[in-house]
Amino acid sequence: MKKTEIVLILLVAVIIGVIMSLTFNASTYITFADAEKQMGKEFTVIGVLNKEKEILFEPRQNLLTFFAVDSLDNERKVYYHDSKPQDFERSEKITMTGFSTDSGFVARTILMKCPSKYNEQQYIQHDTLTSPIY
Amino acid sequence: MEFIGEHTLIGNLGQAFVSIAFAATILAAFSFYRSAINEQLKAIWLPVARAAFYSHGLAIIGVISCMFIMIYNHYFEYQYVWQHSSLELPTHYMISCFWEGQEGSFLLWTFWNIILGSILIKKANSWEPTVLTIVSVIQVFLVSMILGIYVFGIKLGSSPFVLIRNLEENLGLPWTEMANYLQVVPQFMDGRGLNPLLQNYWMVIHPPILFLGFALTMVPFSFAISGLWKKQYSEWIEEALPWTYAGIMVLGTGILMGGAWAYEALSFGGFWAWDPVENSSLVPWIILIAAAHLMLIYRARKAALPTAIGLTILAFILIIYSTYLTRSGILGDTSVHAFAGGLSSQLLVYLLTFTLASIVLFFSRLKHIPSNKKEDVVNSREFWMFIGSMVLFISAFQITWFTSLPVINKVFGTNMAPPLDAIALYNSWQTPLALLIVFLVGITQHLSYKKTNIKKLIKQIAFSLILAGALALYIAYTVQMWHALYLSLLWATLFAAIANFEYWRKILKGNWSHSGASVAHIGFALVIMGALLSNANKRTISSNEGFIAKDFPSNENILLEKGDTTHMGNYHVLYKSDTLLGINKTYEVEYFNLLEDSSYAYQFTLHPFIQLNEIMGNVAEPATEHFALYDVYTHLTYADTDVHDTSNPYHHESLINIKQGDSVIYNQHFLYLDSLMVNANTNLASPEALDVMLIAKLRMQNMQGEFSTTQSIYAVKNNMAQSFPGFIDDGGLKYKFIFEEVNPEAGSIQIKAYEHIDNEKPFIVMKAIIFPYINVLWIGMILMAIGTGIAMIQLFRNKK
Helix, strand or coil: CCHHHHHHHHHHHHHHHHHHHHHHHCEEEECHHHHHHCCCCCEEEEEEECCCCCCEEECCCCEEEEEEEECCCCEEEEEECCCCCCCHHHCCEEEEEEEEECCEEEEEEEEEECCCHHHHHHHHHHHHHHCCCC | CCCCCCCHHHHHHHHHHHHHHHHHHHHHHHHHHHHHHCCCCHHHHHHHHHHHHHHHHHHHHHHHHHHHHHHHCCCCCEHHHHHHCCCCCCHHHHHHHHHHCHHHHHHHHHHHHHHHHHHHHHHCHHHHHHHHHHHHHHHHHHHHCCCCEEECCEEECCCCCCEHHHCHHHCCCHHHHCCCHHHHCHHHCCCCCCCHHHCCCHHHHHHHHHHHHHHHHHHHHHHHHHHHHCCCCCCHHHHHHHHHHHHHHHHHHHHHHHHHHHHHHCCCCCCCCCCHHHHHHHHHHHHHHHHHHHHHHHHHHCCCHHHHHHHHHHHHHHHHHHHHHHHCCCCCCCCCCCCCCCCHHHHHHHHHHHHHHHHHHHHHHHHHCCCCCCCCCCCCHHHHHHHHHHHHHHHHHHHHHHHCHHHHHHHHCCCEECCCCHHHHHHHHHHHHHHHHHHHHHHHCCCCCCCCCHHHHHHHHHHHHHHHHHHHHHHHHHHCCCCHHHHHHHHHHHHHHHHHHHHHHHHCCCCCCCCHHHHHHHHHHHHHHHHHHHHHCCEECCCCCCEEECCEECCCCEEEEECCEEEECCEEEEEEEEEEECCEEEEEEEEEEECCCCCEEEEEEECCEEECCCCCCCEEECEEEECCCEEEEEEEEEECCCCCCCCCCEEEEEEEEEECCCEEEECCEEEEEEEEEECCCCCCCCHHHCCEEEEEEEEEECCCCCEEEEEEEEEEECCEEEEECEEEEECCEEEEEEEEEEECCCCEEEEEEEEECCCCCCEEEEEEEEEECHHHHHHHHHHHHHHHHHHHHHHHHHHC
16 A cells, blocks of 8 residues: 555544544534523533613623523523624524523623624615605 | 716626636536546646636636725725725725625635645646645635525625625615716715724734635645545645645744734723634634644554544534624624624535535545554654543534524524623633643643653653743742642643653754654643733722622723822823824823832832724723733723814803803802903904994802903894803802893893813723733744744655
8 A cells, every 4th residue: 555545544544533522522503492491511502692671781880781592582581791882782693502500591702793784774764755855 | 878987897897807706716627627536637737727717716806906996996885895995095904895895805815825826826736626626615615605606596705896876775775777877866966985993903914924824724625535536545645735734834823913902992991802703714724733733643654544634624614603603694793703694504514515425525534534543652742642632622522512592502403592791601611621632731741652751751851841840830829829730730831841852952962953743732832821921910999998799890991180190000090181182082001100108109100091083983902011920901991082173162051141240150159240241342453343232241259259350242243143152260160141131121131151162171081900921921932933834844844
């Protein structure tokens, strides 16, 4: 056997390792209810910000609390121990990693889906349609 | 209907240029193809093809000029101008507006391809017809992205010359029927403006360089495909090599400039975050480096040709894949700064066309590609260069595979979420791979092609290994980095840098024109070393010791009250003042060292600022103090950005109802209404003309029992009510009282009380991080660019 062939076999082995690694390490998108089955264990939850309820940011406490609704329409209070991200109120979808506790979901990171170009156009339409401009 | 104030001429002209550019590049592709397949007709078709390509180039320059005119003159009736610029934008950022959108950045890419295509027409000689056929086909795809026309009901591309009223989603809206919509609809008076994050000098130079890097990968690709096409399986390498080095240099510089921008202007605290957008431009660069080294192996030893061809093609395919990932919207949930979608299916067609065509061509020719039948020699330079290229391939594969998670989900119908700590996972793969690569970078230069004398090798590198070990221990001591893998990587990077320097000094006798490889390798080793030292040892000095859960800090921020000096890490910090300058609110933060005699020694001042932007939201920009051996990075995570009206510095209104002789509690004070006098004659301007005048005598008592008094007056003259406020200053706490009204039934009066804005100490919340040895990274980056540049020049010279 040529040495290059040994190298190629090793190469394939490592590539399979990479593929497996992602499968094993990938997190799963779950709901608040599922996260609560294993309190304290970290998961990724995708939710929508409830804009009706209070979004409270207390800079002196370094704490942001808000209410998020998951895909099964369950709502939980979310605690985020950091400053409020820019444009938080305008976010459509929030991806949160963190764990559940008795009093709510404690988020380590939050990633927001930013409002897109399309929405800005909707905003124009909305404004010009509802408010008289003459 | 005639619309008032629209400048439709420039848009029509621009759109005409787009059409011309598209038609001309199709003609160019066709006629270059004709001249490539038929030697007899070459004399006829080649001039046609060149003329078509140049016309295409001029038309694209026309398109770009029209766009600049529109942006410069603020023609907000155009979607692109309205979306990406505004009236108050400084001229030097107008250039960034141009590539903020999809259309503009495709144009930038197209523009560089034209420059490269024109050079290739002059320089590629016998390769011109085939290479330019491929370039022109690429251009057909790129220009189709900005066509904005409908073919059989399918929208092809998105044009930068669309009027807002003609946008699909606006058709039929009432305002589009108004001739004077530009005058009366307030939204069109000004554009949305440039994203505040892009209002940064790095964002003026980073995109053009990155896109030049993208464009340069096209050249080796075109040569490799031409080689397969014309069955000149190895001859293309000599032509493609210098261009490959140009690509490595420019793309690498572009990527690291993106890192520099992230470090200087973004708030995630670092220069690299394994974000999909960053990854997708890093991967083609890694593959291009692997391809370049395989080309060198072939040149020296006539081996590894199929792999060299394969990876050269792959580098370009990955550029298209990167474009697909970042612009189709597929990354959505996993990336912070991907473009919004819109061209998804068109990009997919582009990607699949080039991938499938390349695969078919490559595998149909594979059996004809000469391959090395000799037994490999383990102690040869080519063997380890090959291994190194394979390690690079694995590194690129890991990054691509992990970044492609949304694509994998879509293809396999899975619903995997990104790993919880993706950065740690990337690092756990890439750190050992980097160790291998860097070690090979150090040793391979000292190996000989064919066969190496091992004794001589050991003698050559022993010194570098030992010196690197000693230095590694010293540096690890300064930052207390004793993790075995990190320590080995540090040692390997130092070894690679020293060994390459020694090779240049001893073997190349300090010759500059052959120093390219050594300088670039030293640069690469330093980039890895800088990344390791600054990332593995970065210290968030603003964080406190509290943890919510394991590895889950409760607070990485520090709160600074204005005027107070607070302890933070090795420093004491003072939030001294804030100033509003234009659109930036800047905060002055001073750093001190506490001396033994408990006095403060001033060190430096940082000015993190917040760019105020009502439309897109305020953006905090960090400030960094650079030292030779470390950086102190400071970033505001919260600050009160309200702009206070200095003519009326009172706020926090409270309504107080109070009876004569009564007291209320207000702001930790007792407030008494001592007396209420009616029609009293005081020294107001003209008391005799007053109809009614009420004077409320107020007394305010603090917790220490000290009190101050004032009077608030309510006057009615000629049926006009007027109020004269009273002021109280209680040892620096200032209040204002306005006599608002009388409530006869209750027998009380109403007073509006205000606090002075200075009563409550303003504060900021910030994060501060120390990045040790980050300068090593930037120096490495510069050396790598210089080294690759020297190699490129040398290769271009040799070709002549």
